[in-house]
Amino acid sequence: xxxxxxxxxxxxxxxxxxxxxxxxxxxxxxxxxxxxxxxxxxxxxxxxxxxxxxxxxxxxxxxxxxxxxxxxxxxxxxxxxxxxxxxxxxxxxxxxxxxxxxxxxxxxxxxxxxxxxxxxxxxxxxxxxxxxxxxxxxxxxxxxxxxxxxxxxxxxxxxxxxxxxxxxxxxxxxxxxxxxxxxxxxxxxxxxxxxxxxxxxxxxxxxxxxxxxxxxxxxxxxxxxxxxxxxxxxxxxxxxxxxxxxxxxxxxxxxxxxxxxxxxxxxxxxxxxxxxxxxxxxxxxxxxxxxxxxxxxxxxxxxxxxxxxxxxxxxxxxxxxxxxxxxxxxxxxxxxxxxxxxxxxxxxxxxxxxxxxxxxxxxxxxxxxxxxxxxxxxxxxxxxxxxxxxxxxxxxxxxxxxxxxxxxxxxxxxxxxxxxxxxxxxxxxxxxxxxxxxxxxxxxxxxxxxxxxxxxxxxxxxxxxxxxxxxxxxxxxxxxxxxxxxxxxxxxxxxxxxxxxxxxxxxxxxxxxxxxxxxxxxxxxxxxxxxxxxxxxxxxxxxxxxxxxxxxxxxxxxxxxxxxxxxxxxxxxxxxxxxxxxxxxxxxxxxxxxxxxxxxxxxxxxxxxxxxxxxxxxxxxxxxxxxxxxxxxxxxxxxxxxxxxxxxxxxxxxxxxxxxxxxxxxxxxxxxxxxxxxxxxxxxxxxxxxxxxxxxxxxxxxxxxxxxxxxxxxxxxxxxxxxxxxxxxxxxxxxxxxxxxxxxxxxxxxxxxxxxxxxxxxxxxxxxxxxxxxxxxxxxxxxxxxxxxxxxxxxxxxxxxxxxxxxxxxxxxxxxxxxxxxxxxxxxxxxxxxxxxxxxxxxxxxxxxxxxxxxxxxxxxxxxxxxxxxxxxxxxxxxxxxxxxxxxxxxxxxxxxxxxxxxxxxxxxxxxxxxxxxxxxxxxxxxxxxxxxxxxxx
Numbered sequence: 019x020x021x022x023x024x025x026x027x028x029x030x031x032x033x034x035x036x037x038x039x040x041x042x043x044x045x046x047x048x049x050x051x052x053x054x055x056x057x058x059x060x061x062x063x064x065x066x067x068x069x070x071x072x073x074x075x076x077x078x079x080x081x082x083x084x085x086x087x088x089x090x091x092x093x094x095x096x097x098x099x100x101x102x103x104x105x106x107x108x109x110x111x112x113x114x115x116x117x118x119x120x121x122x123x124x125x126x127x128x129x130x131x132x133x134x135x136x137x138x139x140x141x142x143x144x145x146x147x148x149x150x151x152x153x154x155x156x157x158x159x160x161x162x163x164x165x166x167x168x169x170x171x172x173x174x175x176x177x178x179x180x181x182x183x184x185x186x187x188x189x190x191x192x193x194x195x196x197x198x199x200x201x202x203x204x205x206x207x208x209x210x211x212x213x214x215x216x217x218x219x220x221x222x223x224x225x226x227x228x229x230x231x232x233x234x235x236x237x238x239x240x241x242x243x244x245x246x247x248x249x250x251x252x253x254x255x256x257x258x259x260x261x262x263x264x265x266x267x268x269x270x271x272x273x274x275x276x277x278x279x280x281x282x283x284x285x286x287x288x289x290x291x292x293x294x295x296x297x298x299x300x301x302x303x304x305x306x307x308x309x310x311x312x313x314x315x316x317x318x319x320x321x322x323x324x325x326x327x328x329x330x331x332x333x334x335x336x337x338x339x340x341x342x343x344x345x346x347x348x349x350x351x352x353x354x355x356x357x358x359x360x361x362x363x364x365x366x367x368x369x370x371x372x373x374x375x376x377x378x379x380x381x382x383x384x385x386x387x388x389x390x391x392x393x394x395x396x397x398x399x400x401x402x403x404x405x406x407x408x409x410x411x412x413x414x415x416x417x418x419x420x421x422x423x424x425x426x427x428x429x430x431x432x433x434x435x436x437x438x439x440x441x442x443x444x445x446x447x448x449x450x451x452x453x454x455x456x457x458x459x460x461x462x463x464x465x466x467x468x469x470x471x472x473x474x475x476x477x478x479x480x481x482x483x484x485x486x487x488x489x490x491x492x493x494x495x496x497x498x499x500x501x502x503x504x505x506x507x508x509x510x511x512x513x514x515x516x517x518x519x520x521x522x523x524x525x526x527x528x529x530x531x532x533x534x535x536x537x538x539x540x541x542x543x544x545x546x547x548x549x550x551x552x553x554x555x556x557x558x559x560x561x562x563x564x565x566x567x568x569x570x571x572x573x574x575x576x577x578x579x580x581x582x583x584x585x586x587x588x589x590x591x592x593x594x595x596x597x598x599x600x601x602x603x604x605x606x607x608x609x610x611x612x613x614x615x616x617x618x619x620x621x622x623x624x625x626x627x628x629x630x631x632x633x634x635x636x637x638x639x640x641x642x643x644x645x646x647x648x649x650x651x652x653x654x655x656x657x658x659x660x661x662x663x664x665x666x667x668x669x670x671x672x673x674x675x676x677x678x679x680x681x682x683x684x685x686x687x688x689x690x691x692x693x694x695x696x697x698x699x700x701x702x703x704x705x706x707x708x709x710x711x712x713x714x715x716x717x718x719x720x721x722x723x724x725x726x727x728x729x730x731x732x733x734x735x736x737x738x739x740x741x742x743x744x745x746x747x748x749x750x751x752x753x754x755x756x757x758x759x760x761x762x763x764x765x766x767x768x769x770x771x772x773x774x775x776x777x778x779x780x781x782x783x784x785x786x787x788x789x790x791x792x793x794x795x796x797x798x799x800x801x802x803x804x805x806x807x808x809x810x811x812x813x814x815x816x817x818x819x820x821x822x823x824x825x826x827x828x829x830x831x832x833x834x835x836x837x838x839x840x841x842x843x844x845x846x847x848x849x850x851x852x853x854x855x856x857x858x859x860x861x862x863x864x865x866x867x868x869x870x871x872x873x874x875x876x877x878x879x880x881x882x883x884x885x886x887x888x889x890x891x892x893x894x895x896x897x898x899x900x901x902x903x904x905x906x907x908x909x910x911x912x913x914x915x916x917x918x919x920x921x922x923x924x925x926x927x928x929x930x931x932x933x934x935x936x937x938x939x940x941x942x943x944x945x946x947x948x949x950x951x952x953x954x955x956x
Contacts, residue, residue: 550594
């Protein structure tokens with residue numbers, strides 16, 4: 019007791035001295051027009067910070083005595099850097115931020131382990147802020163990213179099934195693997211760890227009012243800062259805390275194409291809860307008939323997001339999450355003729371035709387569970403039903419002695435269920451393919467084929483196909499005709515994907531003298547499965563296709579049903595995949611930022627990555643029973659269902675590699691800097707390597723790791739009326755595995771050709787600039803000029819059959835790399851004054867080669883967009899947006915000849931010369947769309 023009495027005064031005195039040895043920092047931040055700025059970050063030594071409120075005010079309490087590096091930053095304004103000393107006082111200071119036209123003085127967190135301004139960073143990084151995001155018609159992630167310099171995007175399929183890449187690092191990012199080389203992230207972690215056919219990260223990403231900004235890194239340091247994504251990082255950063263509780267509601271209604279409607283509501287609410295707690299939550303819901311004409315709603319659903327933050331004197335703890343429940347779809351191609359100047363064929367229209375199966379509700383036997391009688395519901399109107407439940411925990415703490423720790427962990431459970439059509443090829447009624455695909459020729463229907471409208475039951479046409487074996491066309495037996503004398507070569511595409519994932523990135527940071535060292539560990543684990551089943555389907559080949567119920571009705575013979583009543587045939591006989599995999603990604607990294615002098619800074623980083631793929635593919639074979647599954651010989655549509663044999667082909671491969679990146683930054687002035695960077699990265703195979711390339715055969719070898727070498731030289735500047743960045747780059751991609759999707763007409767087998775390993779090289783110049791000659795007026799101009807080459811490129815030609823005896827390999831080395839424009843740019847003019855805001859934008863896409871054979875070119879096109887906004891009161895505003903004002907029918911993609919199972923590489927110069935009048939399939943850009951936004955903030 020006496021001891022306690024002795025120490026108690028000392029404890030009280032020590033506590034009093036600690037309290038008295040702390041300071042408070044208050045201030046107000048405004049712009050050059052004396053308007054308070056909300057959401058400004060005020061940071062002391064990366065460990066103490068505050069955010070300005072709606073009045074521009076901020077407070078930092080409990081500051082231990084000492085000298086601190088002081089930073090003020092906000093997107094759209096130049097940052098302020100200073101050194102402040104505190105000595106048990108209350109410091110009050112006002113600051114004025116000047117406009118930063120290109121956000122070069124804004125702190126970025128993507129592509130660097132320690133946050134620093136874009137001007138200080140020796141990377142090619144760009145930012146889209148909230149205002150710029152709101153100027154884009156909401157048509158998906160890729161559509162938004164086309165506004166970022168040097169980024170090639172193809173959003174012609176809609177919100178998903180898109181393609182995004184930069185600097186010619188693109189070869190494996192075509193068709194259904196469009197995000198192969200880049201990482202799509204939310205708040206610093208990947209949206210998804212894995213990708214394979216029809217399962218990409220864009221399925222699970224939506225932009226709404228909860229998105230504060232997008233940071234885009236092109237190549238360079240992505241090799242050491244991202245998981246298996248050396249081509250770049252696109253990081254969607256969510257809004258977090260503000261000082262005062264408040265929010266915004268946005269109601270949108272739009273018209274697309276030929277009057278298709280879209281309705282959408284966004285909302286967000288959040289702010290300070292007291293005691294250093296803050297919350298932010300919001301999301302959206304939409305109902306969208308789509309840009310092209312279908313008989314069903316193309317997109318519907320939405321998401322909810324939240325984050326809760328607890329701040330302390332040394333950092334923060336953040337809990338965040340997302341629930342996405344959404345139906346979307348993707349458009350297939352449109353038929354065209356005239357190889358030199360494509361025009362829509364067969365009465366189709368580049369702007370409005372969707373050429374997809376209509377909605378219906380069928381039950382197709384599940385090949386995995388035939389004995390149990392299990393079926394899969396199939397309705398093309400559902401498209402892709404996507405669910406994503408994700409919860410994460412992020413914390414940052416200052417440990418003392420210039421040590422900090424940051425860890426970001428996320429758990430997610432994902433599902434993507436596809437019910438849509440694949441392929442929409444022209445198949446003549448005189449083509450044996452149309453009848454062979456009914457049941458793989460077992461039996462082959464010969465004689466009178468009757469086509470009825472599946473909805474009404476009315477007979478549309480009756481033909482005799484018995485002459486096709488002697489080279490004669492099918493003959494109509496009545497006055498009824500099928501549109502274009504053809505059916506649509508299409509398949510029901512049922513695909514079930516599931517993935518449970520956990521990922522994290524732990525970073526330790528130590529600053530001393532002139533060094534800023536970051537080191538840490540990143541990991542990701544994914545347990546994923548995929549089931550794919552395809553059935554042939556009969557529908558008319560016309561705008562707004564109709565399903566066809568088809569029968570064989572020969573005189574004096576029993577009627578044979580070639581399809582079910584919905585038009586579905588060859589149940590589960592075209593495709594079968596039943597695969598699962600466990601993916602483990604582990605990485606260790608270290609990066610040192612060395613301040614050699616006040617103006618010269620060196621950045622060196624290493625990343626060692628280990629990726630393990632362990633899983634299996636089920637082997638399969640047709641169900642064999644007289645009369646098919648139902649035992650009825652008069653129903654031919656269930657005679658060839660593919661089912662597992664019980665055997666499996668296992669794989670268990672690990673890919674290890676070391677990547678490096680080094681950059682240097684020289685500060686010419688406080689508003690200008692030059693940088694250079696050299697990087698070597700790698701890309702391990704994705705799961706499609708096992709799922710696609712080893713159908714019913716052993717997986718006897720691991721995939722090749724692609725190598726990406728990059729060199730870049732850049733200059734950045736930010737002045738009062740003009741800001742610009744330019745980056746000269748050289749990139750090389752090696753060990754590119756290329757395989758084509760083929761169809762064997764004789765056996766009705768669909769297969770992938772043997773992989774060929776190739777090399778590409780691209781040299782180019784990216785630029786991004788803003789010129790503001792007057793206070794309220796600005797021009798924005800960004801783009802890229804590049805020369806993409808297929809330096810060493812070979813394509814396997816299967817000659818249209820599984821038989822390898824007639825196969826060959828064609829060498830296209832030296833040709834221009836496919837789907838990479840030599841020129842693309844965005845030019846914007848903006849006017850903002852008082853309550854009025856407006857803009858007009860010109861997007862130009864240059865000529866692209868449609869395949870590596872350089873036999874077909876996609877012509878250049880331009881898209882013009884515009885917007886006008888008015889602030890009625892402090893709380894109420896309205897905006898009108900229009901995209902593709904002049905309804906450009908530019909072509910974004912080329913899918914090859916208009917035959918079932920064709921691909922782009924099959925359209926060689928020899929093929930085009932021999933078939934000058936043949937039709938082919940292209941994917942046009944999305945048509946005109948108009949949008950009205952009403953905003954209420956509170």
